[in-house]
Amino acid sequence: MKLxxxxxxxxxxxxxxxxxxxxxxxxxxxxxxxxxxxxxxxxCFLISSxxxxxxxxxxxxLRKKDVILGIxxxxxxxxxxxxxxxxxxxxxxxxxxxxxxxxxxxxGTLLIIARNRY
Numbered sequence: 001m002k003l004x005x006x007x008x009x010x011x012x013x014x015x016x017x018x019x020x021x022x023x024x025x026x027x028x029x030x031x032x033x034x035x036x037x038x039x040x041x042x043x044c045f046l047i048s049s050x051x052x053x054x055x056x057x058x059x060x061x062l063r064k065k066d067v068i069l070g071i072x073x074x075x076x077x078x079x080x081x082x083x084x085x086x087x088x089x090x091x092x093x094x095x096x097x098x099x100x101x102x103x104x105x106x107x108g109t110l111l112i113i114a115r116n117r118y
Contacts, residue, residue, distance in 0.1 A: 002114075004114055005111055008106070008107040009107075011103050011107055012059045012103070012107055015055060015104070016051075016054075016056035018052070018099070019051050020053065058072065066115040067111070069111055070107070070109070070110075070111030070115070073105075073107055073108030074104070074105065080101065081101065084096060
């Protein structure tokens with residue numbers, strides 16, 4: 001089970017890096033033509049990459065406390081479920097569900113189960 005928790009931790013790091021990578025889209029002129037200056041684009045990038053940075057920092061700070069991290073990941077997953085309104089039309093948003101919800105739910109559940117077994 002130690003291997004599974006290690007995989008969960010790296011999965012959370014990868015999800016955070018993926019969110020930060022998607023935030024680089026703020027610098028393209030096609031996606032955001034109303035952002036004229038470099039500072040507006042930088043502010044867009046920082047705001048867009050904040051969830052990924054928070055996931056990485058949270059994972060790093062709680063690396064020894066599996067149960068707390070698992071509960072926080074489950075709370076984040078439930079919060080994102082209501083924020084993105086997955087209950088309205090889940091077939092249309094299946095890619096976001098697979099990309100965001102499944103790693104958070106799977107990692108949170110596995111971290112709690114793995115800690116309770118030992």
